[in-house]
Amino acid sequence: MATAGHAPTSSEYIVHHLTQLNTSGHAQESVIDWSILNIDTLFYSVLIGAISLYFLWRAASKATSGVPGRFQSAVEILVEMVADQAKGIVHSAESRKFVAPLALTVFVWIFLMNAMDLLPVDLLPRIGEMFGIPYMRVVATADLNGALGMSIGVLLVCIYYNIKIKGAKGWIHELFTAPFGNHPLLYPVNFIMQMIEFLAKTISHGMRLFGNMYAGELVFMLIALLGGTATVMGFVGHVVAGTVWAIFHILIITLQAFIFMMLALVYIGQAHESH
């Protein structure tokens, strides 16, 4: 950011912080460009995924039916919460063998990616700059690619279970006959409705997470700008607003992770039900 000579304006600061580090070496210009990868999003999501799985795996490999330690208890509470939710929504025990771990992974992974928001907004990007990394966004869920990637993953699981439970023929039949009824005139309407439903589910699923985290990140940046004014009022404002928003954000990151998990379960549960 720091172009030699002058400090960035507020607008430059925000734009800089919202720019992904990608393989093209500069900010992406077109809205969709499949030749570009966001290195920061991938790095942080893989890193956090690996860390969360490492801890879950450690708890799992040491799990005993005897008296559990604190760490094991904590993981067990989490697993039991997810298992209960899955049991209430997905009624096939066979499917739950895949769906419940999916829900657990999604919850823990998203929660930890969201939690990156609680680090000071400038901490990691500034460290990156010292090593010559020009851009860095640390919250992988505040990248639309990250959030939509996961929601499309859930969509693929939904399609898989639709075909598995109803058979390819049964599912295609359902696509054309539900929700309005089995009549040739209604086939196109039904099909369009179904497509809109899938599209709306998936996009709203990913967008809800992305929107919340993006907005949260933006507010943290605005608060950081207050402190950046280097006045007494700005400093006090930064401390007060930053504290309040960070505490409130603890609720948001947990809630968003939980909502994403619950919606994933609900959508997969719907794939099990015939209309």
Add this chain to the structure above:
Amino acid sequence: MNLNATLIAQLVVFFILVVFTMKFVWPPIVKALDERAKKVADGLAAADKAKADLAHAEKKVVEEMRKARESAGDVRTSAEKQASTLIDEARAEAGRIIAAAREAAEGEAATAAQRAKEALRDQIAILALAGAEKILRKEVDAKAHAELLANLKQELQ
């Protein structure tokens, strides 16, 4: 907020993480949870059984105590009865012995009195005879009056 190939990569990462969790995280934890639930259930069942056993044993103890008390009572009653029987028998025996002793003593006393009477009578007869003899020495012929004297002696007896 641009879309790019990160989306696909994130999709792949998503499935890798899910499969890892499904294979290595979920099963051991759920297994441990189920096992512990079973252990707890077994423990509770054992505790219930132990409680029932204890209640049963207590009931048995009360029953045994009752029986013991009852038989102790029986023993005492029969002992008392036996003792009173023995006392009664002893009393009767003593009575009998006293009566026999009294009877024997009375008999002996009677015999002794009789004997004394006879001896006394004999001596009186002899004394009477001697006196009469002294008085009548000259006038009475012992031989002639022997019959008379014998009669007198007879009467005195």
